[in-house]
Amino acid sequence: MSENPYQPNLATIENIKEEVGGERAIKTFRLKFQDKNLQNNFMFQPGQCAMVSLLGKGECMFAISSSPTKKGYIEVSVMRHGKVTKALHEAEVGDVVGVRGPYGNNFDMKGWKGKNIVFIGGGIGQAPLRCLIDYVLDNKKDYGKLDVIYGARTTEDISFKDEFAELEKRKDVSVHLSIDVKEDGWKKFVGFVPDNLLKVKPSPKNTIAVTCGPPIMIKFVIQNLEKLGFNDDQIFTTLEMRMKCGIGKCGRCNIGNLYVCKDGPVFSYRELKKLQGER
DSSP: OOSSTTOOEEEEEEEEEEEEOSTTOEEEEEEEESSHHHHHHOOOOTTOEEEEEETTTEEEEEEBOSOTTSTTOEEEEEEOOSHHHHHHHTOOTTOEEEEEEEESOOOOTTTTTTOEEEEEEEGGGHHHHHHHHHHHHHTGGGOOOEEEEEEESSGGGOSSHHHHHHHHHOSSOEEEEEESSOOTTOOSEESOHHHHHHHHOOOOTTEEEEEESOHHHHHHHHHHHHHTTOOGGGEEEEOGGGOSSSSSOSOTTEETTEEHHHHOSEEEHHHHHHHHHHO
């Protein structure tokens, strides 16, 4: 992008969609670069991130939640939980933000060709999975069976409701939704995501599992994947929430001798266990 790695490129907010309301609201922002050449040539892969900034407010790193197969824009899905995200939630269509990136590594889409994929998400953790799911569906001939497992605290907290409804209509993907506590009219699984995973019981044969969500959810999802027979090289997650500057200069995301912003945010469980041992 820019020769100055800290200099953002200007982008206009083209669309804002509220995914979840309330105090911890989630909105998806569609951004289009003002530089047409940059917009036409902006390249990224599922799993990569972008730094979004607001003048006078600050900047935050977000997983790019749209697929690179969708041309002409990028999207980020943002939960309101701090100064910058609150300001972003107050922005309107037509407002200008700064964007720099893409940063980090990505999911191994070439290496996963021919494999079944299980997507396991919770809350706003669905954002990087959304990108990955759309990419796989737009290249469905290259991949095998697809299972999408997603959970939220309540039906009101489910992100991307419309998109899940469309996924449920498809014959080439199986969707397994859950909420934590029983509600009137809810006929799907009631309980936590790791428990729903055991109910779905995906086969580890020729399968990749990708999980994103709250750390406690990821911990028990991985434990249950191991119970189902998945090995360390079949399980992947992303640590984009640890990324700060994006270019390995601030040192705030280092774990051992690695930097999440340069060596991640996507890690296999084998890599993650090694990182945990170096903390």
